[in-house]
Amino acid sequence: MIKTQYRELYCxxxxxxxxxxxxxxxxxxxxxxxxxxxxxxxxxxxxxxQIVWGLPHVFAIFLIVAASGAxxxxxxxxxxxxxxxxxxxxxxxxxxxxxxxxxxVVLLLDLGRPDRLIVAMTTYNFKSIFAxxxxxxxxxxTIVGLYLWxxxxxxxxxxxxxxxxxxxxxxxxxxxxxxSIFGFLVAREAYDAAIMAPMFIIMSFSYGLxxxxxxxxxxxxxxxxxxxxxRLAKLKNLLGVFVGAVLYFAMVYHLTNLYVTQHHGVExxxxxxxxxxxxxxxxxxxxxxxxxxxxxxxxxAFTTSRFAISVASLLVxxxxxxxxxxxxxxxxxxxxxxxxxxxxxxSSFYDGVVANYTPTTAEAxxxxxxxxxxxxxxxxxxxxxxxxxxxxxxPAEGECA
Amino acid sequence: MNRLTGIRRFAGVLVGGALLLLxxxxxxxxxxxxxxxxxxxxxxxxxxxxxxxxHMDFLKHDRNMTVRxxxxxxxxxxxxxxxxxxxxxxxxxxxxxxxEGQFCSSCHSYVAVxxxxxxxHRKTPEVKSGSGTAMKSDGPFQPESxxxxxxxxxxxxxxxxxxxxxxxxxxGD
Amino acid sequence: xxxxxxxxxxxxxxxxxxxxxxxxxxxxxxxxxxxxANASEEGASSAVRWGMLIDTNKCADGCTACVDACNKENxxxxxxxxxxxxxxxxxxxxxxxxxxxxxxDKQTGEISNLPMMCQHCEHPPCVDVCPTGASFKRxxxxxxVDRHTCIGCRYCMMACPYKARSFIxxxxxxxxxxxxxxxxxxxxxxxxxxxxxxxxSTTACQDACNKDGHQAIxxxxxxxxxxxxxxxxxxESSHQIRADLELNTGVRYTxx
Numbered sequence: 169m170i171k172t173q174y175r176e177l178y179c180x181x182x183x184x185x186x187x188x189x190x191x192x193x194x195x196x197x198x199x200x201x202x203x204x205x206x207x208x209x210x211x212x213x214x215x216x217x218q219i220v221w222g223l224p225h226v227f228a229i230f231l232i233v234a235a236s237g238a239x240x241x242x243x244x245x246x247x248x249x250x251x252x253x254x255x256x257x258x259x260x261x262x263x264x265x266x267x268x269x270x271x272x273v274v275l276l277l278d279l280g281r282p283d284r285l286i287v288a289m290t291t292y293n294f295k296s297i298f299a300x301x302x303x304x305x306x307x308x309x310t311i312v313g314l315y316l317w318x319x320x321x322x323x324x325x326x327x328x329x330x331x332x333x334x335x336x337x338x339x340x341x342x343x344x345x346x347x348s349i350f351g352f353l354v355a356r357e358a359y360d361a362a363i364m365a366p367m368f369i370i371m372s373f374s375y376g377l378x379x380x381x382x383x384x385x386x387x388x389x390x391x392x393x394x395x396x397x398x399r400l401a402k403l404k405n406l407l408g409v410f411v412g413a414v415l416y417f418a419m420v421y422h423l424t425n426l427y428v429t430q431h432h433g434v435e436x437x438x439x440x441x442x443x444x445x446x447x448x449x450x451x452x453x454x455x456x457x458x459x460x461x462x463x464x465x466x467x468x469a470f471t472t473s474r475f476a477i478s479v480a481s482l483l484v485x486x487x488x489x490x491x492x493x494x495x496x497x498x499x500x501x502x503x504x505x506x507x508x509x510x511x512x513x514x515s516s517f518y519d520g521v522v523a524n525y526t527p528t529t530a531e532a533x534x535x536x537x538x539x540x541x542x543x544x545x546x547x548x549x550x551x552x553x554x555x556x557x558x559x560x561x562x563p564a565e566g567e568c569a
Numbered sequence: 570m571n572r573l574t575g576i577r578r579f580a581g582v583l584v585g586g587a588l589l590l591l592x593x594x595x596x597x598x599x600x601x602x603x604x605x606x607x608x609x610x611x612x613x614x615x616x617x618x619x620x621x622x623x624h625m626d627f628l629k630h631d632r633n634m635t636v637r638x639x640x641x642x643x644x645x646x647x648x649x650x651x652x653x654x655x656x657x658x659x660x661x662x663x664x665x666x667x668x669e670g671q672f673c674s675s676c677h678s679y680v681a682v683x684x685x686x687x688x689x690h691r692k693t694p695e696v697k698s699g700s701g702t703a704m705k706s707d708g709p710f711q712p713e714s715x716x717x718x719x720x721x722x723x724x725x726x727x728x729x730x731x732x733x734x735x736x737x738x739x740x741g742d
Numbered sequence: 743x744x745x746x747x748x749x750x751x752x753x754x755x756x757x758x759x760x761x762x763x764x765x766x767x768x769x770x771x772x773x774x775x776x777x778x779a780n781a782s783e784e785g786a787s788s789a790v791r792w793g794m795l796i797d798t799n800k801c802a803d804g805c806t807a808c809v810d811a812c813n814k815e816n817x818x819x820x821x822x823x824x825x826x827x828x829x830x831x832x833x834x835x836x837x838x839x840x841x842x843x844x845x846x847d848k849q850t851g852e853i854s855n856l857p858m859m860c861q862h863c864e865h866p867p868c869v870d871v872c873p874t875g876a877s878f879k880r881x882x883x884x885x886x887v888d889r890h891t892c893i894g895c896r897y898c899m900m901a902c903p904y905k906a907r908s909f910i911x912x913x914x915x916x917x918x919x920x921x922x923x924x925x926x927x928x929x930x931x932x933x934x935x936x937x938x939x940x941x942x943s944t945t946a947c948q949d950a951c952n953k954d955g956h957q958a959i960x961x962x963x964x965x966x967x968x969x970x971x972x973x974x975x976x977x978e979s980s981h982q983i984r985a986d987l988e989l990n991t992g993v994r995y996t997x998x
Contacts, residue, residue, distance in 0.1 A: 206926075208912065208913075209910070209911050209912035209913055209925040209926065210835075210909065210911040210912075210926075211824050211827065211831075211835055211911035211912045215911075216831065216834035216835045216911070217834055217835060217837075217838070217899065217905070217907070217908050217909055218834050218905075220896040220899040220900060220909065221896060221900065279893050279894045279895055279926075280892070280893065280894015280895070280896070280909060280910070280925070280926030280927055280928070281892065281893050281894045281926040281927065282893075284891075284892075284893045284894075285893075287874055287891050287893055288873060288874060288893050288895075291874040291875060291891055292873070292874070292875070293869075293872055293873060293874060293875035295869075295870050295871075296870065296871050296872055296873045296897070297871070298871060298872075298873035298895065298897050299873040299874070301873075302873060349897070352871070352901075353867075353871075353900055353901055354867060354901075354903070354987055355867060355901060355902060355903030355984075355987070356900070500900070504903060504904075504905060506858070506903070506904065506905075506983055506984060507843075507845055507983070507998070509847060509848055509849065510845040510846060510847055510848065510854075510998075511845065511846050511848055512843060512844070512845055513844040513845065513846050513853070514842075514843070514844040515841060515842070515843045515844070515858075516809075516833055516838060516841050516842065517833070517838050517841040517843075517858075517905060518833070518834065519841075519843050519858070519905070523834075524830070524834070632890060633890075634785070636886075636888050636890070637878065637880070637888065638785035638786055638880070638881070639785040639786035639880055639881075639882070639935065639938075639939050640784065640785035641785075641936075641939045641940070642784075648919045651919070688924040688925070689889055689914075689917065689922040689923055689924030689927070690917065690919075690922045691916070691917045691918060691919045691922070694919075695918065695919045
């Protein structure tokens with residue numbers, strides 16, 4: 169078997185530095201937006217006491233969920249022993265760290281008091297799933313960092329499997345925690361469902377792999393290296409399975425809700441007459457994020473088309489973004505039913521009324537900056553560390569089981 | 570080298586002298602502003618040196634007592650800092666204690682320590698004109714209704730006399 | 743190299759040891775002093791539980807006395823609307839500790855009015871979810887926010903079944919001494935905690951409601967069987983809003 173040679177990502181300077189510079193520009197815009205929000209207060213955003221979590225949270229949750237999913241490729245390689253995935257493990261770890269960092273920056277910069285980060289890190293209420301998440305996030309950095317180390321340093325190779333196992337369980341715990349942030353909200357009808365946790369896990373599989381495929385193809389195109397068709401086909405088929413699974417979980421979630429009379433209102437809102445949220449669900453989540461990618465991934469017409477794979481991955485991400493948007497914003501926009509059997513005639517606080525939310529540019533810039541931070545970390549990391557194999561050509565016949 | 574050392578020594582003396590001047594400016598003189606109630610008192614609720622050194626810890630400890638446990642007659646309270654140290658301007662209105670040159674900000678800017686209390690807390694003593702506050706005047710007066718302030722019938726503390734006097738002036742309407 | 747002694751410098755060790763001791767003393771001493779020098783231990787007691795009973799039959803349509811009194815008592819009326827902000831956004835973003843809600847029964851057409859505020863649950867979801875423990879319940883059942891540790895994550899607002907919490911979206915120029923308020927933290931009705939701690943037995947909203955002659959709000963100690971509220975609760979049937987969540991609210995309603 170040919171030994172995999174890892175090498176730092178080298179490409180022509182203008183291309184690399186140009187790319188970094190544009191990412192830095194996006195990040196700068198985002199930081200400016202965050203400063204604008206923190207300096208003036210959140211009144212400059214579209215968020216209010218009705219929609220308390222807005223676009224930045226959608227970006228943050230999307231990135232955090234994708235982060236744990238990006239680690240899957242490494243897990244398949246070293247925990248489940250998939251030889252085709254093994255050379256991709258290092259990059260997968262780096263991408264996971266990058267995505268999580270980007271997501272957390274957005275989450276932090278949207279806090280009402282980001283200057284109290286130290287309070288958040290030192291004062292814990294252990295009954296809060298949010299507090300557990302803070303521990304899970306910091307632990308994720310540590311464990312994935314160690315995992316990267318064991319994958320890259322031959323001296324510690326014997327620890328690769330146990331650390332890989334730990335990382336795998338940690339990432340499952342992390343996504344369970346993220347899903348439970350919503351699953352534990354008893355008050356709101358759109359949440360309060362145990363299925364949120366496994367649904368977030370399967371969402372993470374799908375988004376993480378889509379992110380992985382896109383960044384991998386982009387990095388190899390950037391550096392002028394080659395990826396074998398067989399390897400991409402494996403990734404592509406796996407993505408197809410995950411996309412299907414996400415659709416399945418979404419279906420189960422809505423079917424369960426539809427069975428409960430109490431939840432008919434919120435289901436009607438999301439599935440039928442919720443305006444933008446209904447459109448986002450059917451067009452964004454189901455069509456763009458599910459049906460079209462499945463067609464692109466499985467249609468015989470595009471068997472080895474890299475373009476089709478890239479487009480499908482991109483659509484999975486866009487659809488995933490809409491899915492998180494519908495969960496986070498749509499779930500809040502639907503009014504809480506405080507008085508069953510009564511209709512609200514008047515209230516100064518919008519009781520019984522679908523809440524309005526129009527995100528502002530600042531929120532969008534902050535969210536996009538989160539993605540840029542992730543991509544910058546990955547770009548710098550793969551330039552400085554040996555995470556990407558020199559070549560990902562398919563192995564010769566019989567070499568992979 | 571010798572020449573350099575000379576210059577260095579001179580510079581050292583200069584810097585040292587400047588520091589000495591600055592530090593005596595803080596240590597010997599009081600930071601208490603003239604137009605405030607505190608100017609007429611001998612010391613704070615604890616000896617001045619103790620307050621200078623520890624006021625932040627006292628306030629942090631007692632804020633938790635007040636917010637979490639509802640104990641309002643703590644020895645140290647920010648409302649009292651403000652009540653005592655706010656200076657009146659010529660028109661008789663209070664200046665914010667965190668305004669430039671006022672009691673809180675003068676030290677805090679000197680030692681370059683962020684003064685975050687007044688992001689949320691009131692910066693001037695409340696002038697009792699409205700009826701909406703806890704200290705409203707309709708109904709019988711209860712000493713406890715001074716809220717954060719110490720009530721005169723509490724057990725003897727270090728500076729009880731001064732406090733009682735202070736409270737008398739606060740409540741005297 | 744002038745110093746070539748291989749022996750450990752005992753003087754130096756001793757000096758270090760003493761310095762450490764001294765440093766410890768200076769660090770610990772203030773804490774020790776605090777514990778001896780502080781005032782009474784009288785505070786919120788778990789022997790009482792503050793609560794409210796609202797008779798919606800007596801709550802008048804169009805009357806906002808309780809809301810106005812609350813805004814005044816807690817300095818909410820001192821807040822300035824950001825320049826150029828539309829009514830709709832201002833209403834969605836300004837703090838509303840108590841709000842008036844008018845309801846109609848879908849089946850019978852019966853109209854009811856009621857004030858809605860923090861229900862001061864025995865098992866408050868906002869306290870469960872708060873990552874830093876800033877959202878807490880006092881021994882006497884009052885649910886409130888410790889602004890000193892609130893990081894402004896708004897998870898409590900997501901968790902509250904009553905939409906009772908408000909986030910401060912802007913800088914606040916002026917506050918009342920008893921109600922600190924600043925940008926970036928969450929707050930809600932605290933049953934006029936300053937008044938209660940000062941020994942008062944009414945809240946601002948109750949006073950205002952009584953003054954207008956409605957007497958729809960009754961505030962008192964739920965645990966004291968002799969209190970007016972406990973007797974009233976025993977005598978007539980009352981409702982908890984979202985009783986299905988079994989939060990055992992401290993605020994109860996009759997006639998809805």
